[in-house]
Structures are given as structure tokens and as C-alpha cells.
Amino acid sequence: MAAEKLRDLSQPIDVGLLDATVAAFYGTGSKEERSAADHILRELQTNPDMWLQVVHILSSTQNLNTKFFALQVLEGVIKYRWNALPVEQRDGMRNYISEVIVKLSSDEISFRRERLYVNKLNIILVQILKHEWPSRWQSFIPDLVAAAKTSETICENCMAILKLLSEEVFDFSRGEMTQQKIKELKQTLNSEFQLIHELCLYVLSAASQRTELIRATLATLHAFLSWIPLGYIFESPLLETLLNFFPVPSYRNLALQCLTEVAALSFGDFYNLQYVKIYNVFLVKLQVILLSNTNIPDAYANGTSEEQAFIQNLALFFTSFYKSHIRVLESSPENISALLLGLEYLINISYVDDTEVFKVCLYYWNSLVVELFEGQYNLDNAPAVANMMGLQVPFPGMVDGIGSQLLQRRQLYAGPMSKLRLLMICRMAKPEEVLIVEDENGNIVRETMKDNDVLVQYKIMRETLIYLSHLDHEDTEKQVSV
Numbered sequence: 001m002a003a004e005k006l007r008d009l010s011q012p013i014d015v016g017l018l019d020a021t022v023a024a025f026y027g028t029g030s031k032e033e034r035s036a037a038d039h040i041l042r043e044l045q046t047n048p049d050m051w052l053q054v055v056h057i058l059s060s061t062q063n064l065n066t067k068f069f070a071l072q073v074l075e076g077v078i079k080y081r082w083n084a085l086p087v088e089q090r091d092g093m094r095n096y097i098s099e100v101i102v103k104l105s106s107d108e109i110s111f112r113r114e115r116l117y118v119n120k121l122n123i124i125l126v127q128i129l130k131h132e133w134p135s136r137w138q139s140f141i142p143d144l145v146a147a148a149k150t151s152e153t154i155c156e157n158c159m160a161i162l163k164l165l166s167e168e169v170f171d172f173s174r175g176e177m178t179q180q181k182i183k184e185l186k187q188t189l190n191s192e193f194q195l196i197h198e199l200c201l202y203v204l205s206a207a208s209q210r211t212e213l214i215r216a217t218l219a220t221l222h223a224f225l226s227w228i229p230l231g232y233i234f235e236s237p238l239l240e241t242l243l244n245f246f247p248v249p250s251y252r253n254l255a256l257q258c259l260t261e262v263a264a265l266s267f268g269d270f271y272n273l274q275y276v277k278i279y280n281v282f283l284v285k286l287q288v289i290l291l292s293n294t295n296i297p298d299a300y301a302n303g304t305s306e307e308q309a310f311i312q313n314l315a316l317f318f319t320s321f322y323k324s325h326i327r328v329l330e331s332s333p334e335n336i337s338a339l340l341l342g343l344e345y346l347i348n349i350s351y352v353d354d355t356e357v358f359k360v361c362l363y364y365w366n367s368l369v370v371e372l373f374e375g376q377y378n379l380d381n382a383p384a385v386a387n388m389m390g391l392q393v394p395f396p397g398m399v400d401g402i403g404s405q406l407l408q409r410r411q412l413y414a415g416p417m418s419k420l421r422l423l424m425i426c427r428m429a430k431p432e433e434v435l436i437v438e439d440e441n442g443n444i445v446r447e448t449m450k451d452n453d454v455l456v457q458y459k460i461m462r463e464t465l466i467y468l469s470h471l472d473h474e475d476t477e478k479q480v481s482v
Contacts, residue, residue, distance in 0.1 A: 003040050013053045015060040022066045041069065051077040055096055064117060071120050078127045094132060097125050102147060105157035118157060126164045130177060134188040141192040145199050152213050155203065159216040162196060165189070166223040190229060197232045204241050211250050218245065218254035225261035233262060234271050239278060247285050253306065256313045263321035272328045276335060279321060283338050290314075292341060296348040300357075311349060312357050318346045319364035326368075330412060343416040350423050358427065359457065365420055366464045372413060373467040375406050410471065417468060421479040424465045429458035 005014055006021065025037035044050050050073050057070040074093070082090065101121050105111045111118065133140045148158040169185045177185075203217045221242075225233065233239065239262065245255040259282065263275075290296070300311050322342075329339040350361040439445050469476040 003036075006040060006044065007047075009047060009049045009053060012056050015057055015066070018057065018069075019061055019063045019066050022063060022069055026065055045069075045073055045076070048081075055093070058100065067117055068120060071124055074124060075127060078124070078131070082128070082131045090132070090136075094128050094137070097121060097128065101125060101157065101161075102154065105154045106151050108153050111153045111157070119160070122157065122161050122164055125161060126168055129165060130168065130181075130185070134184070141195055145195045148199055149202075152208055152210050155199075155208075156210070156213045156216045158199075159203075159213070159220040163216075163220040163223045166220075166227075170223075170227055186227075190227075193224070193228055193232065196224070197228070197236070197238075201237065201241065204245070205237070214245075214251060215254055218242075218251060218258060222254065222258045222261060225258055226264075230265075230267065230271070233265075234274050239274070243278070243281050243285065246282070247289060249306075252289070253309050253313055256310065256317055260313065260317045260320050263317055264324060266324040269328075272325075275321075275325045275328055276332075279325075279329065279342070280335070280338055282317075283341060286314075286345070290345075292344065294348075296345075297351045297353060300352045300354065308354075311352060312354070312360070315346065315349045315357055315360045318342055318349075319360055322346075322364060323367065330409065336412065340416065344419075347416065347419050347423060351427070355453075355457075362457065362460055362464070365423075366460050368413075369417070369420070369464050369467045369471070372410060372417075373470055376410060376471065414472070414475075417471060418475050418479065421465070421468050421476055424461055424468065425479055428461055428465070429454050431455075431458050431462075 006017055021037045021040055024033050025041060027034070054070045054074045058067055061067060061070075077085075101118060103110075104114050104118050104121075129137070129140065144158050144161065148155040166189070169182065169189060200217050200221055203213060208214060221238075239259075242255050242258050242262075245251040246259070248255075259278070262278070290299075296311060300308055303311070326339070329335045346361060346364075350358060350365070352358065436444060436446060465476075
């Protein structure tokens with residue numbers, strides 16, 4: 001009888017009965033009760049008219065699981081049938097979801113209490129945006145920014161919506177939208193980013209003292225930094241603001257993640273001076289947080305999860321920066337000491353007993369060593385290659401000049417490379433293990449034990465150590481005998 005009543009969608013659904021059915025599904029009752037409840041909920045979910053009950057259910061129930069069930073029904077409609085719905089129904093649902101989000105996020109108590117529900121509503125709103133914005137909802141970004149300025153909790157939630165939108169468009173859009181739609185959304189986000197940029201700077205420039213809001217703003221910026229126009233990064237106070245937040249414990253990891261995104265950008269030499277300035281200011285602030293003589297492996301082992309995340313983020317920052325901009329630092333004598341200090345930090349981080357942290361460092365060390373070796377090898381073999389091809393080396397002085405530069409570069413990295421050899425020897429992963437066993441026929445056979453992750457790590461470390469040996473075999477022998 002109860003099931004029949006729920007199936008009759010010609011009138012408003014009995015929310016109390018729906019609550020009881022959802023409770024039976026998630027409850028600790030008998031297997032039969034859960035199976036019956038599951039059957040009813042699946043039937044309702046597949047009913048094409050069920051989504052028309054969503055507003056009634058959300059307005060009437062206090063049960064979070066029931067709310068999630070209703071939003072799940074709505075999500076299916078948005079994904080597969082949204083553009084086929086009448087304009088009035090689309091606008092009505094869009095406005096209702098927006099109003100509920102604003103209502104819940106305008107009050108601190110309800111916002112914290114209903115956080116899971118608000119997060120799900122945010123996801124639903126972004127799913128709607130993928131259909132409606134920008135063609136049918138051109139004012140979305142201005143409306144959102146205007147709402148954000150009315151309340152700090154609304155602002156915090158607006159940051160969460162913007163972060164979700166950026167991730168949906170730039171990270172998870174493949175397979176969800178057409179290439180034309182993705183391109184349209186990206187262009188619109190780029191063209192309207194000035195409003196978002198101004199809002200973020202407004203929040204971060206001492207307009208708020210709320211830790212949650214500042215953290216939400218930094219998390220949102222982190223999602224944006226890989227794609228926004230460069231002028232918003234380098235021709236605004238943004239980088240200075242991020243560096244100011246870096247020493248503050250509550251914001252340290254988020255600020256560092258943002259700086260890592262900037263460090264990973266590579267687009268020619270135009271902003272080289274800014275990168276040098278970022279690096280030097282960063283190192284000065286880092287030495288206050290983490291003294292250069294700190295035993296980083298011990299600090300990691302005894303640290304909190306936040307402190308451990310900081311060391312991992314530090315590894316990502318240094319490796320990202322060096323991959324794209326190490327040449328800028330090594331080209332001017334005044335930056336050499338800062339470069340060597342950063343490499344010293346990275347070598348110390350490489351001793352941390354954590355596989356993921358070590359892999360981040362290892363991949364970078366491998367690329368640097370290969371680059372140093374190839375530069376030296378190509379120079380040493382240039383005359384031989386020319387002779388083999390019957391050519392003359394037209395400008396011996398030019399080769400000598402390049403050789404001088406490469407020799408200086410090799411000498412510059414001699415200290416860090418020596419420490420790196422010791423690191424590779426101390427932390428060398430296990431090679432492929434071979435066991436001698438007797439098979440079922442009594443034959444003695446070799447059995448290979450493979451741990452793919454460790455084996456890949458071993459091969460990279462072995463390759464790195466081989467290149468390091470070619471760069472300076474005497475120091476390698478010295479490190480082996482230590």
C-alpha cells in the first residue's frame with residue numbers, strides 16, 4: 001500500500017513516507033526491508049515525472065539522505081533531459097536552487113550545519129550552469145560576485161562554486177560536453193575573470209579576517225592559476241599577496257600550492273625578473289619557517305599531517321620552479337647562492353621516508369642530471385662527429401666558448417651533485433628479485449619477483465647514478481667508499 005502511494009505522482013508525494021523508505025534503505029533492518037526499499041527508490045528514480053516532486057521534497061523533509069535522493073533524481077534530469085524541458089521549468093528550477101543556496105549560506109549557523117547539503121547544491125548549480133551559461137544566463141558571474149559582497153559566508157560559498165566551475169570546465173569537461181561548448185565556457189571565464197580576480201584580491205587584502213573565507217579564496221585561486229591570463233598574475237598585487245600569506249600557518253599550504261602553479265608556468269623570458277624576485281623572497285620567508293640546517297626527515301616523521309603536507313608541497317614547488325626557470329637563476333651571479341640553498345633544501349627533502357615525496361624529487365633529479373650529462377657529452381663529441389661527416393669545425397672559438405659555459409655550469413652543480421650521489425647510494429631501491437625454486441616436476445627454475453613500482457624507481461635511480469658517475473667518476477668512487 002505504501003509503495004503504491006509513493007508511485008502515484010499525480011499528486012504531491014508523501015514526504016514522510018519517502019523519509020521512512022529512505023531510512024529503511026540506509027537502516028539496520030532486515031535484508032528484505034532494505035531490498036524492498038531499494039526497489040521502490042529505483043522505480044521512483046527512473047520515473048520521468050519524479051523530478052517534478054524535487055522542490056516539494058527539498059522544502060518538506062529534514063532528512064539529509066532524502067534530500068540527497070531528490071538531488072540525485074534532479075542530477076539525472078539535468079544531465080540527460082535539461083535542454084528538452086520547457087523554459088519555465090528550467091528557469092524555475094535554476095532560480096529555486098540559487099535561492100536555497102543563498103538562504104543556507106547567508107547564515108553562519110545553517111551554513112556550517114548544512115555544509116554537506118550546500119556542497120551538493122553547489123554541484124547541482126554547476127551542472128545547470130554547463131547548460132545555461134553563458135547563452136541563457138549571461139549575468140551569472142556579475143550576479144555571483146555581487147552576492148559574494150553581501151555576506152562573508154555567502155562569499156565563502158561563492159568561492160566554492162567558482163572553484164567547482166573551474167574544475168568542471170578545465171579539468172573534468174572531456175566526455176561531458178562538446179568541444180565547442182568547452183571552448184565557449186573557457187572563453188567566457190577568461191573574459192569575465194576580471195570580476196573574479198577583483199573579488200579574490202578584495203578578500204585577501206585584509207578585507208576579511210575569517211580563516212575559512214581566506215582559505216576558500218586561496219583554494220579557488222589555486223584552481224584558476226593554471227589558465228588565467230598572465231597579466232592577472234604578474235601585473236597585479238597577487239604574487240605579493242600570496243608571498244605574504246605563505247608564512248602564516250593557517251594558509252601556508254594553500255599559498256604554497258598557488259605559488260607552485262605559478263612556478264610551473266613556462267612562456268619565454270618576458271617575466272624572468274618577476275620569477276627571480278618571487279624565488280628570492282620565497283627563500284627568505286622559508287628560512288624563517290624552516291631553518292636551512294633543520295633535519296627535514298625527522299621533522300617530517302614527527303610532524304602533523306599539515307606539516308607533512310607542507311614538506312611535500314615544498315618539494316613540488318622547488319621541482320616545478322627548477323624545471324622551468326633554473327636557467328634564469330644560474331645565469332646571474334647574485335642568484336647563485338639562493339639557487340644552491342634551494343637545491344640543498346631539495347636534497348634534504350629527498351631523504352624523507354615517504355615514497356610519494358621521494359618520487360617527486362627523484363624525477364626532477366633525473367631530468368637535471370640527464371641535462372648536465374647531455375650538454376657535456378654533445379660538446380665532447382662535436383669535433384668527432386664533424387670529422388666523421390667530413391666537416392670542419394668552422395669556429396673553434398665558438399666551441400671553446402660553449403665549453404667554458406658548460407664547464408662553469410658543471411662546476412656550479414659539483415657540490416649538489418656530490419650530495420646527490422650519496423643520496424642515490426643511500427636510498428637505492430631494490431632491483432628485480434630472482435628466487436631459485438623447485439617446480440612441481442622437481443626441476444630447479446628461476447622465479448622472478450616483481451614489484452612494478454619499486455622496479456621503476458630502481459631503474460630511474462640506477463640511470464641517474466650512471467649519469468652521475470659519468471659526470472665525475474672520482475667523486476662517485478669516493479661516495480661509494482664513505
